[in-house]
Amino acid sequence: MISSLAIFLSLVWLNNHVNGSYKFNALVCDLRAPEFGIIKQCNIKAIDRKHNMINIEAILNKTISEFSIRFIMVKRESGGWHPFMYDMTVDICKFFRNPRKFFIPNLIYSFMKSFTNVNHSCPYKAGADLSLLHWTPDENGVIAKFPVDHGQYGLQTTWYVNKISALQINGSVLFFK
Numbered sequence: 064m065i066s067s068l069a070i071f072l073s074l075v076w077l078n079n080h081v082n083g084s085y086k087f088n089a090l091v092c093d094l095r096a097p098e099f100g101i102i103k104q105c106n107i108k109a110i111d112r113k114h115n116m117i118n119i120e121a122i123l124n125k126t127i128s129e130f131s132i133r134f135i136m137v138k139r140e141s142g143g144w145h146p147f148m149y150d151m152t153v154d155i156c157k158f159f160r161n162p163r164k165f166f167i168p169n170l171i172y173s174f175m176k177s178f179t180n181v182n183h184s185c186p187y188k189a190g191a192d193l194s195l196l197h198w199t200p201d202e203n204g205v206i207a208k209f210p211v212d213h214g215q216y217g218l219q220t221t222w223y224v225n226k227i228s229a230l231q232i233n234g235s236v237l238f239f240k
């Protein structure tokens with residue numbers, strides 16, 4: 064955590080002048096434990112030639128009072144995905160009790176906050192509709208906080224419910240000039 068924070072801060076300082084635009088180019092949702100619910104939608108929709116958005120919606124079939132997400136940031140290089148900056152697991156119920164204690168997760172969440180109803184501490188009740196809809200994070204905001212080189216980046220997430228790997232959502236984004 065400390066070292067990834069240091070890397071992050073040095074990237075911010077070294078790379079402060081990169082700019083550009085980005086577009087989502089892949090999204091998969093894989094429900095590995097179907098007893099927890101169903102995925103209603105998981106797609107990328109075009110807004111215009113240069114912009115698109117993500118829609119993810121799931122209906123819970125069981126009340127959940129414990130879940131955590133492992134998220135791995137990866138970068139595409141020489142034909143493969145390689146770990147990039149972060150690989151961390153966050154207890155979501157704890158996160159929402161005090162988001163400020165979780166610097167990087169809170170930064171990522173800040174770009175999703177107004178697009179999702181996954182915004183409170185546990186429990187999440189059976190029958191609840193959980194969504195991230197019309198997600199188009201603010202380009203300048205993201206680039207100011209994650210001033211990375213142009214290229215293709217991925218976020219691979221595994222959702223653990225009661226320590227069981229229940230759901231995987233992987234997405235990638237192309238960052239270009």
Ligand SMILES: *[C@@H]1O[C@H](CO)[C@@H](O)[C@H](O)[C@H]1NC(C)=O
Nearest residue numbers: 091092093135219231232233
């Ligand atoms: C998501 O990425 C992980 C690697 O972190 C991989 O093992 C898994 O197969 C991917 N899942 C899907 C549904 O593509």
Ligand SMILES: *[C@@H]1O[C@H](CO)[C@@H](O)[C@H](O)[C@H]1NC(C)=O
Nearest residue numbers: 098100123124125126189190
């Ligand atoms: C969960 O799924 C079962 C079987 O598909 C169904 O009978 C039940 O009504 C569902 N429960 C909720 C809370 O959606």
Ligand SMILES: *[C@@H]1O[C@H](CO)[C@@H](O)[C@H](O)[C@H]1NC(C)=O
Nearest residue numbers: 176177178179180181182183
């Ligand atoms: C959580 O999301 C719901 C639905 O968008 C919204 O009505 C509610 O005010 C949000 N709560 C918080 C704490 O942001």
